[in-house]
Amino acid sequence: MNTFDLTKNSKPMLAPVDVSTVQERVYQSLRLGLLRGEFLPGEQVSIRALANMLGTSAMPVREAIARLIAERAIEQSGPRTLRVAPYHASEHEAYIRIRMQLEGYAAERAASGPKNPKLVDALRRHNDQIKEALQVDDYDSALTGNQAFHFELYRASGYSQLLDLISTLWLRTGPIVASARKDTSLFERVFTHGVKIHSNVIDAVAQRDRAAARWSVNLDIRSSHLAIRRFYKLADGNAADVSGAD
């Protein structure tokens, strides 16, 4: 009878666990900052400086940073140096491929569930936000709208764990995408194209066409990836003119 004396899963219902500690708020704050592009790829960060900025001591920041290091959003570039994960072409390529697998799968699931008009409406609303933001050159709004669109879709996959994983990946891609906003012309072109692709995604979800949903999302990811790559190639060329970096 005591063959299986493993610690019983005492809490079958997944506990919300709202525990609001300082480190948790610091973590969420840094996470949001990364996602909104308030940090540049490769930018150095300092525990004490962040602690001052956030009006707290070093401790909570240290643990928040430790979590972000585990998520590869921040890395140690030297013995006593922390920085936001820099852009590296081949690395980024790998992340893009992985994202296509994961986000494509999430889209596939979202499109294969029961008919969901509320989801379709929400997606259309987010896409409209992007469209309107572009007309007034509000790139912050365009970025948050884009994020809202994708996360709304992925949440509909029904797997919160999948959403978690994807958002971790966005944490690494986030600063890179956001920094590309500096090339306004490229940014606008990409997002204008993105709005059209999103329409295809919405149609696929509305028609419950799994394959089309996956395909469209992958196209969206890939096309923005190509733009990013082009942006960094240009930036690299320009930077080479100024600094004679190794």
Add this chain to the structure above:
Amino acid sequence: MNTFDLTKNSKPMLAPVDVSTVQERVYQSLRLGLLRGEFLPGEQVSIRALANMLGTSAMPVREAIARLIAERAIEQSGPRTLRVAPYHASEHEAYIRIRMQLEGYAAERAASGPKNPKLVDALRRHNDQIKEALQVDDYDSALTGNQAFHFELYRASGYSQLLDLISTLWLRTGPIVASARKDTSLFERVFTHGVKIHSNVIDAVAQRDRAAARWSVNLDIRSSHLAIRRFYKLADGNAADVSGAD
């Protein structure tokens, strides 16, 4: 010219960064312990206790734990309580599906590269280790052999980032799989079947058949998942006889 004043990626070559701090060693130690099933799902952990056990102070353990929390290997079950992620059927199901996407993709890539006899040899060797371990009922060796087989395959995908992500997922699944070793009969049956499936994987890699590789790996994941689920269903039934838990 200063259109793109983003922080230049000063280190194009990905630095190894060997910095051997105490917290890093603690982290690796806990990680290995989780992977080898030295922790039970749902088991409570204490920072101070671990610090004593590892012969250090609380600080390095705190940051190591923070990283493991970010990887969802450890979670806070209460305001001041930490535990190893418990088994929860539906949650586990989600992780299995995600693993099938990611590990299937990695296998697909490993099988679609140039002909790689050294990889095939290594895989065969790992699979033999499992086979031999089963004959002498050495379940530890069977588990590490299985892990070596899968990671060898995924490493051949060429994406270290993919390997990282997968190993993070194994960190969550690890204690669950390892604890199922308590049912020796089920364990042996599953792994005996697993050895056969691994052969199919090896064949697929040898013949560079992408689809077969993905399909076989997914079968491996799914079949072990079904066994785990069965194990926990049995354990749950038995536990219900003993404890009148809610």
Add this chain to the structure above:
DNA sequence: ATATTAGATATGTGATCACACTTTAATTTC
């Protein structure tokens, strides 16, 4: 004017302490 060096500042890391709180054990009380 350039290169070298010495000092000062800032860095992450580890240890320790104080605190609020929960859990457990012992004690007291009825």
Add this chain to the structure above:
DNA sequence: GAAATTAAAGTGTGATCACATATCTAATAT
């Protein structure tokens, strides 16, 4: 003797200090 109460450990969390070392600044020497 059983139940209620109280005291004692034990918990994660946050703050602070000490330390070795890396990085930058400024003065010195060439």
